[in-house]
Amino acid sequence: MIKIYAPASIGNVGVGFDVLGAAIQPINGNLLGDIVTITSAKKFNLINTGKFKHQLPKSTKKNIIWHCWINFCKQIKKTIPVSITLEKNMPIGSGLGSSACSIVATLVALNYFCSEPLSKIKLLKMMGELEGKISGGIHYDNVSPCYLGGLQLIIQEKNVISQKIPHFKDWFWIIAWPGINISTAESRSILPIQYSREICIQHSRNLAIFIHSLYTNQKKLAAQHIQDIIAEPYRIQLLPNFMSIKKIILELGALGCGISGSGPSFFSISDNLKTAEIIANTLTKHYLQNEYGFVHICKLDKTGTKKIG
Template sequence: MDARTMKLTAFAPASIGNVSVGFDVLGAGLAPVDGTLLGDTVSIEPAENFALTASGRFADRLPAGMENNIVFACHEFFNSALMLKGIAVKPCKMALNKALPIGSGLGSSASSIVAAFYALNAFYDYPFDNNELLYMMGECEGDISGSVHYDNVAPALFGGITLMTGLKEPICEQVPVFKDWYWAMCYSGISVSTAAAREILPKQFDMATTLTFGRQLANFIHASHTQNEALAAQVFFDVLAEEHRQVLLPHFAQSREFAMANGAIGFGISGSGPTVFAACKTQAQAQVIADYLAAEYIQNEDGFAHVCQIDTQGTRLV
């Protein structure tokens, strides 16, 4: 059946940017162990004229007006790319279900962007390969954050843990995951601007810090490929951003102290925050930490906590 005659819905998972050791170059998709689909969905179907609607828990936080919705920007970008390929544009109706909070550090904008492009590509019977799609996703993400970075869109698209290459092709590579690790994550309910979180960082780092960052990232990637959990755990902390960004996150220090005292392999800020995560060796440890975070780190009714593993599917039609 031609995809352009039917309704399609794409789901893109939430993601952790930076993953502590990989500032701007490492990302990880998240899948709650209870089966919750933690991420945004975008539906698309044929229509006489283009239309876009938004629903979901956090839809009321989106900018007013269809033209100000990021899915609208994705549609316009995708259409321009189609025309460059000589493919005729077809009218469609799109619907965003906004399940991720904005400014949460969970790759909220990336999830919407990736789901939108994936749905559009499926609707047109896949005219673009994954690298082309990822490039377009990064460009749209850059329009929001002020700079192009792929550490949320890549894991949202492909799942797993992704390493950004800095090359035009391939843009990213998959990193083997520790399949037995569990990740307690908690969104506090407040919003942190990516731009503000970048502004608070030093414009330059000293040589010793730079060398430590490179050494830790290299060791973590090597440990992932050799499945050396002990080595990965030893280097699993952030030497660049956390020291500066934690001042934006109420109860961060106490939460980290509890997590590390209760068996966490590492504790960090997801992207720019305020979401935090603790990597653990067992589900029971992760649950204890998630329960603590739900009680002590959440600031308002918007907050939530989950025990997750790394999402290995990435974006898919549902």
């Protein structure tokens, strides 16, 4: 039996549309992500469990886990009869890398089960391709941090998909999922096909300064440039009370905040636990829409996907 945990992630991290992603771990020690268990079987079998299993397709062949298995078998040129149990703990369409959690955990578990016939780079490419089936285009800003941990810069050149870059270890990342769902494909479809020269220049400046600040340990400068001028102006129409909540959170002392991935999850950053707790309480009271929503104070998960059984 192989049991694999894959953590939630913040795609884009505000300033890095499709080129930055961060794996997250609640500071209370709880696991925030999907778990996949694989055992031997006479034929392929899929069992769905977990809090959000009701969001999954009823047909096995429409489940991304099935596609992971099919693609893995093609890669190793062998059909593996296994029983896969998906513990679906991440809500679909939450902006926290839900599909990435399932894809990454499944492929890593299959690779372990078969004595690791595929390299990390081969697995990562498969993860990106399978993620693309759901989102409408290959992108690695969730699968890379989910798999490899930390803050990942997506390079996507030749055999280098992404690399881990520095982050501030005293930053708390507060994430809030309001309890509603947004399709990644829908969220991407509302973005403009073209941007003005001014927007492109400012976006490049923000991203360059943010990454420079990480390498030179300039926290204030980094926080000042967590600005999303590519997606946020267009996606706020899909998010309830986003701008008013953002204003409140910044006034409470957040270093920065924005939309996690495609939304509707909200992320904010603080270097003070007390402030992080105040922000978390405020988001719980004013951003959550129903009993399904949740708020977590997190640190970056440096490990990424791991074997837990």
